[in-house]
Amino acid sequence: MASLSRRHLLTASSALALFAQAGRPTLAAEAPKRGGTLSVILQPEPVTLTPAANTAQPTQVVAGNIFDGLVYYDSNLAPQPSLAERWEVAADGRSITFHLRPGVKWHDGQPFSAADVKWSLENVWKTINPRDKPLFENVTSVATPDDATVTLTLSAPSLPILSVLNGVGAPILPKHLYEGTDVLNNPLNNKPVGTGPFVFKEWKRGEYVLLERNPNYWDAGKPYIDKLIFRVIPDAGARAAAIEKGEIQYAPFNPVPFRDLERLAALPALKVETRGYEWLSSLFYLDFNVEAPYLKDVRVRQAIAHAIDRDALARVVWFGYAKPAISPIPSTVTTFFDPTVPVYAFDVKKAETLLDEAGFKRGADGARFAVTHDFLPYGDDFRRTGEFLKQSLKRVGIEVTLRAQDSAAFIKRVYGDRDFDISSSYNAAFPDPQIGVVREYWSGWLGTKTPWTNGSGYRSAAVDRLIQDAAIRPDQAARIADFKQFQQRVQRDLPTLPLLELKFSTVHAANLKGLAGQGDQVYASLKNVCFDDAAKVN
């Protein structure tokens, strides 16, 4: 009978799934259809395709398909086997051992081995990768007793390492192609060779990146899609049109303006997905230049915090695709988040009182003082947030002059010359605040003029100590306690004002399956994805 044989098929396939690695995301009940070309939005165009020194979004989106990592992160942000089948962390945190999967090959046919991991650690993660450098600082030696085992020995524990081990977090490059070359300028960076489910085919600048199915992929049977085309479409309206027409079937990271998102979500042929970003946990914040004349006083900064209605901001400017934030660690990072931090509720009266106390009374024309706001030049959402800020502060007597500029001028102004009052930016918090959050507050960055670090100019010995302590503690509970204290302090001092936890969305064709299942899906490969009708097979 039909139903019996179907149940048979179900049982068989689930048995197969159990036989394979544990913890893999289970697919739809029917066997996935093979074939097809998947067109993806790539916005903006990346500078390079190798995440060795580049942690920007478009690079990661493409690289996640070409490079495998030691692990991937599931929806609960727990590491799951990828190139590493299993791993052990010593109790004192001073050694980590990875047992690698056998039989994996690079796209050029050479075998993948522990030597590649060792080389990548020593020449990429510890040196040129800005995210990994501080995390792998304490690794004193890497041992490879055999081709499938890698053991890291650390002078002091570095637990955050376990949160950055995926393909883009700790990219493993082929030693045999990179050894002896200048890694940053190796032409292979734009024609990458990895072990992942898709092989690089072509990059036509200004137009597209073409990847093709890896026939020798270690995860047998995958990927299901034959070709991946990443298309560069600079205009948001054109992107919306392309998605609506079906010319694009997968578009992560808010490809279209919010209003269009609502409209596209209502179409039967499209779906909007908000899962897959859990690994990132992006947070949007304002940097106050604590050396600027008016913002020196913490009461002024707290007054500004009270003057902004975050709920209205999330609703009006971000169309509900954001949640008011109260701490630099977003609420989605549940392990470390401290909900008891000092909260600055929307209270115009309180704001005015604080400003009066700080000595800035209203003048004859109603204004107390004037500041400038340099908003992040990465899109209209940030500009509109700036306009919202201008209106909010006007109400309490602070005149805000908005300054528009391109990103080169913005970086020079905010991080180079520090010629600003209030700036805006966003960053990813990751599952461990050591990876991204602390960059905003650690005083060691001051004077280096490095973009996206400590924009406010904050200097607190106590906070520095908390950060440095947490970096090397072997005991996670103690680290959590450190970070809870960290949040209390920085939210009291308020050099930076966390505004919103951003909720990114992906728009995709309704017949595209296999998209949810990983916490780092947007930066991972599309190997589990398939079209569940035959129409798309090329």
Place this chain on the structure above:
Amino acid sequence: MRRYLKRSMFQIVFVILGIAIINFFLLHLAPGDAAQVMAGEAGSATPEYMAALRRQFGLDQPLGMQFLHYMANVLTLNLGFSFRQGMPVAQLLLQRLPATLLLMTTAITFAATVGGTLGFLAARQAGRITDTIISAVALLFYATPVFWIGLVLMVVFSVLLDWLPVSGMASIEAGHTGLAYGADVARHLVLPAVTLGLFYLAIYTRLMRASMLDVYGQDFIRTARAKGVRPHRIAVRHVLRNALLPIVTTLGVQLGSVLGGAILVETVFAWPGLGRLAFEALFARDLNLLMGILLCSSIVVVVVNLLVDLAYTVLDPRIELS
């Protein structure tokens, strides 16, 4: 004639040098440098990375040294390397030049022929309803922002009617070659060329109309009419020929601005042209790439101006080339 050409060569060199100097100082006056852009785009950076970038781009040298190095490259026609795009500039230019030329020549041909014809008609029917309608429609096309027209055309013809593709130059998924590829590109060319063309069309319509009306007001036309020459013959043989001078000038100006004029259209339709590339080069403070594009542009402009000057002598024998 030979002296004129020799002097023209001289002048090309002058223009190129002038452009090179302006380019250098403009990009150095603009706040922020290429290293800051790349570090910013990388999403995160380290001081060592930025220092390495500066060394690579030669930005750590004193300004005078950078200028001499740059001028030496220009004089030897060494276009250099674009770090932002990761390719030699010459290669990048060759890659994008065909797309740009295709878009611009199609758009301008469409605009000049259709616009010129409409302007001719409007002048012949001056003061009557045809004239009003043509002028109003031309005006409408001119006054509406190019990106608005582009997006509306895209929505109507691509999304709602599904006659044409949304953006890009070709459908890579289909993998066409040869004639099929040509047809595919042609289909992708329609919307961007028309969008751009509609903008220029208004200019040609109005200019042709104004120019023809201007000539109509002159004595020799009155004479011809008094002689009994038919109106149609007057329009074509006498008025048109003399009215063409400003048209030719404008054509020259537009052909010259070929490379920059299409920035918006190329952005909306994701057309891989030099206009958008120049815009990206500016934002990335990519000195070499911007110089390369401006060099291309300058050669085109000077050559076109030369041709325009020669055309003047043909159209009006009273004009001598000094």
Place this chain on the structure above:
Amino acid sequence: MLLLDVAPPAPALRTPRNGLFIRLLRRPSGVSGLLLLALILAMAASANLFYPGDPLDMVGEALLWPGADPAFPLGTDMLGRDLASGIFHGARVSLLIAAVATAVSVVIGTAAGALAGYYGKRIDAGLMRVTELFQTIPPFLFALTIVAILQPSIPTITAAIGITAWPGLARLVRAEVLKLRHGELVQASIALGASDARIILLHILPNTLAPIIVSTSILVASAILTESSLAFLGLGDPNVVSWGGMVGAGREVLRTDWYVATVPGIAIVAVVLALNLLGDAINDVLSAKDRP
């Protein structure tokens, strides 16, 4: 006007200036152009009367359609700002930018073109090289660069547009001047011993008015549109409301709430229409009464 120095003056019924204005009013295009322009100027002048306060204030619910709420006859944008207030106040900004930028372009362009065309030889060569220099750098890109260097604000945008838009006009004027320079009128004037300045100002320039006027109306429209394009690319002045900025901001909701970009767009079309009608009428009047 054309034949003042060569033919005996015709009995003067009116002076050229008055005659021009009156003759303009006789034409439907002249009347409509003047009326429309007057209306728009009145709008700009009365902005503070009808809409006191800052057009940037978020006063209503976001994305209200025109007519949905009588308090906001033209609706609101995505931040709840009154579009009608924006149109009135934006008129000032956009017209100011356009007027000043065009004035700058016309002065530079006409001067360069006239001098080049009249004197020829070295002066022509020199001026034409400079023109080519400015022409080679694509005007929009040039304006972008200047705004990027100087940071976007009304004065910088105006300056950028003004100093990048004149090459076309210069070449047009030069072409016309070249034509006239070798024509009978000028030869006769030179023979009569008129000074260069007199010839240029009294005989040549008035005859080049037709292309200058047409170009002026094109330049004004172009200035408004360039400002809008700069806003589209993220480099408009964020502290004021201009029509171009409104169109640029409205493009994000073009599919769903198309009135946000269209209402200011219509305003732009209206002002360009007015200027062109006026330009047409002036052109018609100046090029005499001959009709085909």
